[in-house]
Amino acid sequence: MFRKNIIIKITIAFIITAFFSLQLNAQRWDVPSNKKAKNSYIKFDNNTAKSGEEVYTKNCKSCHGDVGKANGNKTLNPQPPDLSSTLTQELTDGELFYILNTGRNAMPNFKNTLSEEDRWKVISYIRSFNKKYVQVLSKTDPSKSKLVKINMNFNAATNKMNLSVVANEASGPVVLKDAEVMLFVSRYFGKLQIDKTIRTDKDGNATFNFPKDLPGDSIGNLTIVAKVSDEIYGEIESQTKLTIGVPTDKPSLTAKRAIWNVLKLAPWWIIITYTSIVLIVGLFLVLIVRNLFRISKIGAQQ
Amino acid sequence: MLDQSKTNKITSDLLSHIRLNYAFKLWMGFLITSFLVCMYAYITQLDKGLAVTGLGDYVSWGMYISNFVFFVATSLIGMLISSVLGLSGAKWAAPLARIAEIIALAFAAVAGLVIVMDMGRPERLINVFLYGRIQSPITWDVTVVTCYVLISTLLLYIPLIPDMKYCYEKTDNTPKILKNIYKALSLNWIGSDEQKKILNKSVLILSILIIPVALGIHTVTSWLFASTSRTGWDSSIFGPYFVSGAFVSGCAAVIIAMNVYRSSYNLKDYITEMHFDKMAKLLVLVSLVYLYFNLNEYMVPGYKMKKFEAMHLHELFAGSHAILFWSVQVFGLIIPIILLLFKKMRKPSPMLIIALFVLLGAWFKRYIIVVPTMEHPFLPIQNVPFSFKVYTPTLTESLITLAPIILVLIIVTGLSKLFPIIPIQETIDHYEETK
Incomplete structure (x- = not known):
């Protein structure tokens, strides 16, 4: 009886551990070792953290939320972590840089949209939430x-x-x-x-x-x-x-008359329809006003 | 020839309300005071901008635009009663034509002001005329509303010309300046055959001209919405849907006005129970047409439930707008239709209450069309305070919304104190014919 219980307990514990380790594996980043060791050539200080914050607000905040407040977008799967968490802070600078460069699932890569300097500044901003962090500078000049x-x-x-x-x-x-x-x-x-x-x-x-x-x-x-x-x-x-591409000479979308163009380049059908409707209604109104004058004139004569 | 005493009785009956009595002064005083309070709210908006309203980046169209659509809608009734019914030979509607025209003119003229009230910088209105593109439905709307106001004014004025003569000759105790205005407006009317011929022909031209323009005014208003690709507005039946809805609110407004004029101006011999009965039937007819369009507008996308449509429709059917949505449909449309099928309900007093419900429902229906769509943009709303995502009108905004409604009441009351509300000449002619 006792032994049976133990076996069940061990099995359950094993399953749970296996399940969690699978979960963790799913969230872990597989960073090549040479990338892992990469360091920033910028010295992290208050100024770099401050300009990093600006870049963060524009590019990262919509999913990761405010750093330290754990208010990221909860609808995404996997959930974007709060970047002050240990999960993030125990990664090396190189790993963070790699994550920024490659992206994954819902996270886009920023390699082509942010300059290297800006990418390091964002990391500087993230590190400013970690009191224990000590920077290792790269030998890049x-x-x-x-x-x-x-x-x-x-x-x-x-x-x-x-x-x-x-x-x-x-x-x-x-x-x-x-x-x-x-x-x-x-x-x-x-x-x-x-x-x-x-x-x-x-x-x-x-x-x-x-x-x-x-x-x-x-x-x-x-x-x-x-x-x-x-x-x-x-x-x-x-x-x-x-000069190695295919010559392409397409007119600009605003070159011809179009519904989205300025008034001068409105399509003819709109100009004609609009103007003729206004003219016809206007003509009838003039006719009516003329009739009113005629009524008045007849009365005055008699 | 009709005997003189009958003519005199009609004339004096129909002119009797053109005098300033105590009740009128009290009512007008109340209206003007309320209007001034609302205008104070508007001045704060002029001073601080649209920040005093509940409008924002996402919901930029709220109560003001709902109000505008409601005003344009209600003004369409002039076309239905004085033109469509007139041209089709429905003689019973003749005494109601002027009431309908006054309502049409008041609502259409004020609709333009409602739009200005929605502008944070109203002095920039001039730019619509300076730089407006004729490809834009907004320019069409400005054009067609102006045309409609002009034609409605003429259609109200021209049948009034013979009556102006009566006003000039038969009213007593009116100030001299008013007498002179009546004289000028009567255009030397002597009632000669030639004058009558020109007058009838002019009315005929205007009656025909107003039909496409009136359809245009509300169709273009619907296109302000339908020409965008947003959920809830992206519909091909918005034109007829709006026009049929317009007749519902217009009929309700006319029924209310008939009721008030009839009892306060003592016109029971001229606006009879027969008129109420016919108006009730007309209201049922237009409401059924509107119900049919509602069924198409909500049932067809509701059957498919496409991703974004579904989000919007769930909000209407069972979400945060559900109570308003179903109240409008049930109390503003379905119950009035059922009630008015019974003869007992087609009497002045029950109809007054039913019409008030229909008119209130019509206002909130515009709100249901405008606001929920604005709360569901295609691009997700992220990282903004909760108050940006939903629209909550402020008190200032509500007062400013109320202002044009009060202004319409001022105009409608004022016009009825200056001009006979039932056409005198036509009534005399009618008695002459049926004698």
């Missing part, structure tokens, strides 16, 4: 990012875009090895990523497959944006205009 030059070469025969990344140090050119590179094309709303995020090879080169059918402006110009992220040199962004 953002002032050195100015030295880096990104060269873009497009091969029309193979449709490949080749990038070479070189830092012009005083001691001579240094190629950036194993740096993260992303390629984008500017569109109406934001940037469109081309191919995948890759790393430079030992010569500082990265090659992307470039699509043939991207619509450009009237002569086929595309604005190409390359983003390089390096341990030492930080984030570097470079833009060029290349």
